[in-house]
Amino acid sequence: EVQLLESGGGLVQPGGSLRLSCAASGFTFSSCAMSWVRQAAGKGLEWVSAISGSGGGTYYADSVKGRFTISRDNSKNTLYLQMNSLRAEDTAVYYCAKTRGAYYGSGSFDFWGQGTLVTVSS
Amino acid sequence: QSALTQPPSASGSPGQSVTISCTGTSSDIGVYDYVSWFQQHPGKAPKLMIYEVSKRPSGVPDRFSGSKSGNTASLTVSGLQAEDEADYYCSSYAGSNNLVFGGGTKLTVL
Numbered sequence: 001e002v003q004l005l006e007s008g009g010g011l012v013q014p015g016g017s018l019r020l021s022c023a024a025s026g027f028t029f030s031s032c033a034m035s036w037v038r039q040a041a042g043k044g045l046e047w048v049s050a051i052s053g054s055g056g057g058t059y060y061a062d063s064v065k066g067r068f069t070i071s072r073d074n075s076k077n078t079l080y081l082q083m084n085s086l087r088a089e090d091t092a093v094y095y096c097a098k099t100r101g102a103y104y105g106s107g108s109f110d111f112w113g114q115g116t117l118v119t120v121s122s
Numbered sequence: 123q124s125a126l127t128q129p130p131s132a133s134g135s136p137g138q139s140v141t142i143s144c145t146g147t148s149s150d151i152g153v154y155d156y157v158s159w160f161q162q163h164p165g166k167a168p169k170l171m172i173y174e175v176s177k178r179p180s181g182v183p184d185r186f187s188g189s190k191s192g193n194t195a196s197l198t199v200s201g202l203q204a205e206d207e208a209d210y211y212c213s214s215y216a217g218s219n220n221l222v223f224g225g226g227t228k229l230t231v232l
Contacts, residue, residue, distance in 0.1 A: 035221075037168075044125070045160070045168065045211050047221040059219040095167055100179070105215040107158040108173035115167060 002026040002111045004096050009116030016086050016120070022079040022096030022113055030054070030074040033104035036081050038092035039115075048094070049081065050104035059104065064090075086120045093117050126151070126212055126224035133230040134202045142227045144195040144212030150222060152193040156215035159188055159197045162226075163208045171210075172197060199229070207231045 008020040020036070035050040049070040050059045058070050069082040079096050094116050097109035127145040134140035144151070144159075151157055157175045160168035170179050172188035175195065185200045195214070199206055212224040 037223075044226040045162075045213075045223040047213070047223060050221070061220065100170070100173060105154075105219070105221060106156045106174060107213040107215060107221050108156075108170060108179075109158070109160070109168070110170045110173075110179055112167035112169075 002098065004098060004111055004113035006094065006096050006113040006116040009094065009118045011119045011121065012086055013122050014087060014120055017082070017084045018086065018118060020081040020083065020094055020096075020116060020118070022081075024077045024079065024096075024098070027098065027111075029072075029077040031102065033099040033102055034072065034079045035097045035099065035104055035109060036070065036079075037095045037097050037109070037112075038090075038118075039095070040089075040092040043092075046092075047107075050099075051079070052104070053102055083118070086118075088120050091118060091120045126214060126222055128210075128212060128224035128227045130225070131228045131230065133232055134199075135232045136202050136204065138202050139198060139200045140202060140229065141196050141198045142210055142212075142229065144197070144214075144224045146193050146195070146214055146216075146222075148193060150193075150214040150216040151190060151195050154215045154217070155190070157188065157190055157195040158213045159186075159195075160211045160213070161206075161208045162211065168211065202231050204231050 100108035
């Protein structure tokens with residue numbers, strides 16, 4: 001059974017940093033591209049970042065480019081999102097999502113975690 | 123990258139069919155066959171319903187179907203059931219390593 005378990009969310013001040021983790025199990029982690037998708041309260045989904053199965057390719061939405069860094073440790077089956085210079089508009093539930101296959105651009109996110117809430121406020 | 127355009131709401135009675143549109147541009151939906159649809163119930167994570175325009179993951183009822191014409195993709199739900207009431211989001215690859223979502227459509231089963 002595929003499981004994705006996010007952690008690391010919480011309250012942080014504007015300009016602060018936070019690192020999210022997503023522990024994966026039930027599938028061959030290194031074979032799948034992974035993404036982070038966020039959702040502000042009462043709002044729609046927003047793709048944030050993606051990483052290839054090997055970790056050699058990383059991709060970002062313009063809204064987070066230069067501030068967020070996605071990475072993965074295939075030996076630990078874990079995905080990460082390092083978030084720096086956080087802003088109020090980054091407040092959202094952050095989901096990690098597995099791509100159905102190797103190419104994140106297909107957008108075929110077939111499994112999602114339960115989400116972790118990030119609140120940026122003073 | 124601009125979001126895809128979806129109607130904010132849609133509705134239908136049990137047993138009826140409803141179609142939700144997702145309008146993009148010639149830079150996303152119009153040129154890539156990487157359109158997905160997600161269902162999201164309140165307080166839950168999204169669920170993949172359709173990928174690559176019209177493919178259904180295993181376990182998704184065949185009442186759900188997807189299509190694309192020009193810059194617009196569509197999700198059709200046939201034989202509406204009460205449990206289909208949810209928010210639906212489309213997504214598309216938009217080139218230049220970008221992925222965009224629609225604003226979401228709230229489907230109400232009357």
